[in-house]
Amino acid sequence: METDFKRIYNFIPSKREDINYGTLCIKGWKGLRYVKHNSRLKRPLIKDEKGNFKEADWDTAVYTAISSLMEILGKYGPDSLAFQASAKCTNEENYLMQKLARQVFHTNNVDHCARSCHASTIEGLITSFGSGAMTTSIRDIDNAELYFVIGSNTTEQHPVIGSRIINNRMKGKTLIVADPRKIKLAEMADIYLRHYPGTDLALLNSMAYVIIDKKLYDREFIEKRTENFEEFSRIIENYDPDVASRITGVEPEYIERAAVLYATKKSITFYAMGITQHTQGTENVQAIANLALLTGNVGRSGTGVAPLRGHNNVQGSSDMGALCDFLPGYRRVYDENGRKIFEEAWNCELPAKPGLSLTEMFEYALEGKIKAMYIMGENPVLSEPESEKIIKSLENLEFLAVQDIFMTETAEYADVIFPSQSFAEKLGTFTNTERRIQLIKPFLNPPGEAKSDWEIIQMIANSAGYSWNYNDASQIMDEISRLVPQYSSVNYKCLEMTGGLQWPVRECHGTEILHAERFTRGSGRFNPSEWKKPIEFWDQEYPFILTTGRVYYQFHTGVMTRKVYLLEREAPEPYVEINPEDAKNMGIKNNENIRIETRHGELCVKARITDMVPRGILFMPFHYIESPANAVTNSNLDPRAKIPELKVTGARIGRCQ
Amino acid sequence: MNTLNSMETVIIDVWDETPDIKSFLVNDVIGVLPNPGQFYELRIFGRGEIPISYGNYYDGKLLFSIKNVGYVTSYFHRLRSGDKVGIRGPYGNGWEIHDGRTVLIGGGIGLPPLSSYIERMIKMNRKDIHLLYGARTPGDIVYKEKLKKWKDLFRVDVTVDRGDETWDGNVGVVTTIFNRIEWKDARFYIIGPEVMMKFAVKELLKMGIDEGKIYLSMERKMKCGYGICGHCNIGRFYVCRDGPVFRYDLIKDIPESFH
Amino acid sequence: MIYFLNEKNLPDYINNLLKKYRVYGTKRIGNDVIFDYLDNGNEFYDGRSILSPKNMIIPSWKNLNEHDNEKETIIFGIRSCDLLGFQIMESVLKLDIEYNMKRSLMHFANFICSEPCIYGFCTTFGGPKLNDSGAQFLRYRDGYIVEIRDNVFQSNLMTNASEEMVKYLEGYNEHFSELMAPLNTEDIEKKMSWNDDLWNELAKKCISCGACNYSCPTCFCFDINEGENERIMEWDSCIMEGFTRMAGGANSRPDLSSRLRQRFMHKLSYHYLTYGIHLCSGCGRCYETCPVKIDIRDVIRRYNP
Ligand SMILES: Cc1cc2nc3c(=O)[nH]c(=O)nc-3n(C[C@H](O)[C@H](O)[C@H](O)COP(=O)(O)OP(=O)(O)OC[C@H]3O[C@@H](n4cnc5c(N)ncnc54)[C@H](O)[C@@H]3O)c2cc1C
Numbered sequence A: 001m002e003t004d005f006k007r008i009y010n011f012i013p014s015k016r017e018d019i020n021y022g023t024l025c026i027k028g029w030k031g032l033r034y035v036k037h038n039s040r041l042k043r044p045l046i047k048d049e050k051g052n053f054k055e056a057d058w059d060t061a062v063y064t065a066i067s068s069l070m071e072i073l074g075k076y077g078p079d080s081l082a083f084q085a086s087a088k089c090t091n092e093e094n095y096l097m098q099k100l101a102r103q104v105f106h107t108n109n110v111d112h113c114a115r116s117c118h119a120s121t122i123e124g125l126i127t128s129f130g131s132g133a134m135t136t137s138i139r140d141i142d143n144a145e146l147y148f149v150i151g152s153n154t155t156e157q158h159p160v161i162g163s164r165i166i167n168n169r170m171k172g173k174t175l176i177v178a179d180p181r182k183i184k185l186a187e188m189a190d191i192y193l194r195h196y197p198g199t200d201l202a203l204l205n206s207m208a209y210v211i212i213d214k215k216l217y218d219r220e221f222i223e224k225r226t227e228n229f230e231e232f233s234r235i236i237e238n239y240d241p242d243v244a245s246r247i248t249g250v251e252p253e254y255i256e257r258a259a260v261l262y263a264t265k266k267s268i269t270f271y272a273m274g275i276t277q278h279t280q281g282t283e284n285v286q287a288i289a290n291l292a293l294l295t296g297n298v299g300r301s302g303t304g305v306a307p308l309r310g311h312n313n314v315q316g317s318s319d320m321g322a323l324c325d326f327l328p329g330y331r332r333v334y335d336e337n338g339r340k341i342f343e344e345a346w347n348c349e350l351p352a353k354p355g356l357s358l359t360e361m362f363e364y365a366l367e368g369k370i371k372a373m374y375i376m377g378e379n380p381v382l383s384e385p386e387s388e389k390i391i392k393s394l395e396n397l398e399f400l401a402v403q404d405i406f407m408t409e410t411a412e413y414a415d416v417i418f419p420s421q422s423f424a425e426k427l428g429t430f431t432n433t434e435r436r437i438q439l440i441k442p443f444l445n446p447p448g449e450a451k452s453d454w455e456i457i458q459m460i461a462n463s464a465g466y467s468w469n470y471n472d473a474s475q476i477m478d479e480i481s482r483l484v485p486q487y488s489s490v491n492y493k494c495l496e497m498t499g500g501l502q503w504p505v506r507e508c509h510g511t512e513i514l515h516a517e518r519f520t521r522g523s524g525r526f527n528p529s530e531w532k533k534p535i536e537f538w539d540q541e542y543p544f545i546l547t548t549g550r551v552y553y554q555f556h557t558g559v560m561t562r563k564v565y566l567l568e569r570e571a572p573e574p575y576v577e578i579n580p581e582d583a584k585n586m587g588i589k590n591n592e593n594i595r596i597e598t599r600h601g602e603l604c605v606k607a608r609i610t611d612m613v614p615r616g617i618l619f620m621p622f623h624y625i626e627s628p629a630n631a632v633t634n635s636n637l638d639p640r641a642k643i644p645e646l647k648v649t650g651a652r653i654g655r656c657q
Numbered sequence B: 001m002n003t004l005n006s007m008e009t010v011i012i013d014v015w016d017e018t019p020d021i022k023s024f025l026v027n028d029v030i031g032v033l034p035n036p037g038q039f040y041e042l043r044i045f046g047r048g049e050i051p052i053s054y055g056n057y058y059d060g061k062l063l064f065s066i067k068n069v070g071y072v073t074s075y076f077h078r079l080r081s082g083d084k085v086g087i088r089g090p091y092g093n094g095w096e097i098h099d100g101r102t103v104l105i106g107g108g109i110g111l112p113p114l115s116s117y118i119e120r121m122i123k124m125n126r127k128d129i130h131l132l133y134g135a136r137t138p139g140d141i142v143y144k145e146k147l148k149k150w151k152d153l154f155r156v157d158v159t160v161d162r163g164d165e166t167w168d169g170n171v172g173v174v175t176t177i178f179n180r181i182e183w184k185d186a187r188f189y190i191i192g193p194e195v196m197m198k199f200a201v202k203e204l205l206k207m208g209i210d211e212g213k214i215y216l217s218m219e220r221k222m223k224c225g226y227g228i229c230g231h232c233n234i235g236r237f238y239v240c241r242d243g244p245v246f247r248y249d250l251i252k253d254i255p256e257s258f259h
Numbered sequence C: 001m002i003y004f005l006n007e008k009n010l011p012d013y014i015n016n017l018l019k020k021y022r023v024y025g026t027k028r029i030g031n032d033v034i035f036d037y038l039d040n041g042n043e044f045y046d047g048r049s050i051l052s053p054k055n056m057i058i059p060s061w062k063n064l065n066e067h068d069n070e071k072e073t074i075i076f077g078i079r080s081c082d083l084l085g086f087q088i089m090e091s092v093l094k095l096d097i098e099y100n101m102k103r104s105l106m107h108f109a110n111f112i113c114s115e116p117c118i119y120g121f122c123t124t125f126g127g128p129k130l131n132d133s134g135a136q137f138l139r140y141r142d143g144y145i146v147e148i149r150d151n152v153f154q155s156n157l158m159t160n161a162s163e164e165m166v167k168y169l170e171g172y173n174e175h176f177s178e179l180m181a182p183l184n185t186e187d188i189e190k191k192m193s194w195n196d197d198l199w200n201e202l203a204k205k206c207i208s209c210g211a212c213n214y215s216c217p218t219c220f221c222f223d224i225n226e227g228e229n230e231r232i233m234e235w236d237s238c239i240m241e242g243f244t245r246m247a248g249g250a251n252s253r254p255d256l257s258s259r260l261r262q263r264f265m266h267k268l269s270y271h272y273l274t275y276g277i278h279l280c281s282g283c284g285r286c287y288e289t290c291p292v293k294i295d296i297r298d299v300i301r302r303y304n305p
């Protein structure tokens, strides 16, 4: 007890200036307590015939898992298996997870939650710049003159970056915010564009129109470093601010002023799930990249495009190829040369067909085409849209294995549960939003027999007859550094010495600003697209648009933070935000229970009347088992990045009994 | 009892007062005679702790009445006699026993703390009190038996916001029966929801009552109960320690005292 | 009594203390100075810790159902602002039985800063030399002048201080005030105003992270919550909306501006009116850790320019 108490106290903000000025957000101060919570899993659990979980030793549990997996592999073939990696786990663990799927089980059916957050970022930025990551660094934010924040409630979800923007705004720099919800940054913005949900592309295209129309673009940059400008300007012609205004609901002169400012200053664009979680998510991201290319706002200090990642390691788990269509280092699975590198290293043949995305995995499970699933550190029952469907598909599986630190809503459906270690108990690396690879070290003893996720995966692989032979996480990193170009030459010694490096790394030196001399893909490509009306929008039957998002005090699905009393207190119950006018018209009182009905489901939830949301729009956070907003959201996929559209769902309001 | 550690005691009896208020009789294991209007921190082990005023103290037993409004209170409503609870206290100042007459004004679940005062006065054979009590509906009136008994001893006026067929008394919020107040020189002890207290004070001031004669029992979120956790701080006071009873003129300038 | 301890002897001096007591002292991890239990005298590092060791009396997080055996502990290397924090909090906490027990087992070895820190303004509330700590260490030439009031700290490794040293120690606050000009807090408890637009201005920036509360050596507010087999006591923050929210949703401080007002008025006005002492030791940590750089000094200056 004493050592624990003594050491947890060491969890204090560090003075690392380049990351966070020595500050942590409330989640840093309080959220970390979860690792010490009583209900941590301590021994492996196996479900018996009656459906009760019984404790087991590791050998038995691993044996149970591998024999079921092997049986299913034999009976139905590799593509009947699906693996879910996790952005809460380290790079090494995600790397091994996809290696397990690909090498041991010969399937590309491995994916993780970046799918529902940032797959369109990867797709969009790779096709535009060649690299799916933040182009600049957190420190470099201070060098910009203008901040364009679209679809990101930055102060709540990324307080470290949000507060940098606030401080710079206070110093007199320019802030433009585009968001249907009047978020905190909107109140201090120079220009606040309140566009309708699902109209981002029209807004961004129209800004490009203004910039071209007023000849504010960077001609030299376009000529020397980009391609496809002609086609781009042709498509953009359709988006003069008057047209865009009718689509987006934003006054034309606001669009104009925002565009002029963006083009004439050193600007960084920040975006998050408000941009990516749409059927046109990839196009949205490309449109942001287009603006940057058009004005030369990329590749220099104080400029850039910054996708903001939610979880600790969304960037790293994507880098590690825990994605159904990418191998580690963003080599596409259908690219033969890329595959060959890994086939040689792993001494096996790799499937060329992209695997199933997260959402598809569950759909296939529902149809009975996926028979077994292996989930590491995730709680899809809460985090994926249409939770009832998820539950049904989990019930439909012949076998489910879960690795987690707590008994989650998802683990309830498992046949075998492996207790894993939280990051406070293990060694490994994370890669944050600015591509910085950081070493984390254990400072607590793991509870009971919990093992780190990579150890568990290695046990599974070896019981399948492989002889993986990693003694510790650093040896996994050594393999990664050989195979993943962005991570080449990365080792624990140099991470420790430098305190973290931004990839791509060369001989223990990081890269602060991407695309400085040339774009990763050679030249920057304009990828223009037409705005399409979201599949669901306002209509007679469903006169509201329901949009979802995170609230500050909770992590993604709440598995972690619901155990922490103070965080729970700060966001104690689910609610839906509704505009005062709408509430008045419908006779809804504050805190009254109302029924939200969509084409996908319905639920009762407390109304919170606030002008944070404009008329006709409802906002609901998605965190709670009592009333998961995802039970009612829409899972239409972005056809390219396969992100579900969580941001725009048609809805109407009814009464609760 | 200035400690966070509670003592264990047993519930002797539980009964329903109204659909959402239950009364609990517990053994006093602390052995300190509380002042009227003081409160205890009651705890359900593994669930939480809440401040509750006591309604009566006799024979080494304490009476508590708890309204089901949230997490811990809902667990209280599941308890039965014989169950164990934690207790610490008594805390706060409570109603001062003074020589003059007292007008007691209470709303809803505010009656128990007034009851502790009334019962003490009865024990002292004093009848110079006048009780005005308001409840939402006739079904929400607590301590019906006691009210009947008290009616024989001193003046009691009861009103409900909404009547029903069984109700032949006054209908209207408690301020509508203020015209029955005859003692302008008395002390006024008020407890109830904050809006009710706000309007009661306004009305009393209109009637020419001196600010220094009005006493309010304030409610704030509490955790420790004796002035160290900081939750109940308003201005320079801690409601748990310096209150919950405050003389109106001392807190009226703290804008936060009414919100 | 006033002594002198040569720097060379400091590790041994600490090792001698370790024979009888637990020593919770400052040490260095990377670039950070933190408090931790010391295993030997060489681990000690003379520096200002990132956080005050206030968790020794108000745990940042603790299961009250688990009892740890309290031992006599020396807090070694505490800076004056943090020590003053303990003394200020004592005005409130002395009501508590457990606090008094813990406190009676604690001894403080206070290291006076040899130069002003970047963010501090401790001279405003007295200055670095305090008048009642167990032992005060002041850097002097190749060692420390040590003023001892608590016999625990006596040691034959020290020699008597020279007259010159005594003079240096006594004049130290004056000398320090020249390097760090004190702010004027005269009558601030009366001057602060409820309806000041300042609170709205601050609320625009503040992102409710709570860092100011957690890092403050005088913020004592804590919360208690219970679950199965656990009763957790942890630091609370008045910047959070739930701090005052009651059952049913009523909240006396529903908006951020009223909560920021509470923080600053509690520190600079309310506490003074009740206890005659400001709830601030001038350590500057709230400014240092605040991500949007809300500065308590600006609040003081607003009322006393
Ligand atoms: C001096 C005083 C005397 C009281 N006397 C009575 C009484 O005799 N009968 C009665 O039914 N109620 C009384 N209350 C109110 C009662 O304390 C709250 O209804 C109760 O704390 C709500 O707890 P909960 O867990 O059900 O609510 P939740 O909303 O779940 O609250 C969680 C926690 O917050 C704190 N909290 C929340 N609301 C309040 C509140 N209103 N006051 C204090 N702390 C709160 C408690 O620690 C509680 O456990 C009194 C309150 C005070 C301050």
Ligand code: SF4
Residues within 6 Å of the ligand: C085, C212, C215, C216, C217, C218, C219, C267, C279, C280, C281, C282, C283, C284, C285, C286, C287, C296
């Ligand atoms: S209020 Fe700020 S300066 Fe004052 S003691 Fe607290 S942290 Fe230090």
Ligand code: SF4
Residues within 6 Å of the ligand: C205, C206, C207, C208, C209, C210, C211, C212, C213, C239, C286, C289, C290, C291, C292, C293, C294
């Ligand atoms: S540290 Fe700053 S941003 Fe955080 S709560 Fe305090 S004042 Fe607000």
Ligand code: FES
Residues within 6 Å of the ligand: B221, B222, B223, B224, B225, B226, B227, B228, B229, B230, B231, B232, B233, B238, B239, B240, B241
């Ligand atoms: S309840 Fe803790 S200070 Fe009043």
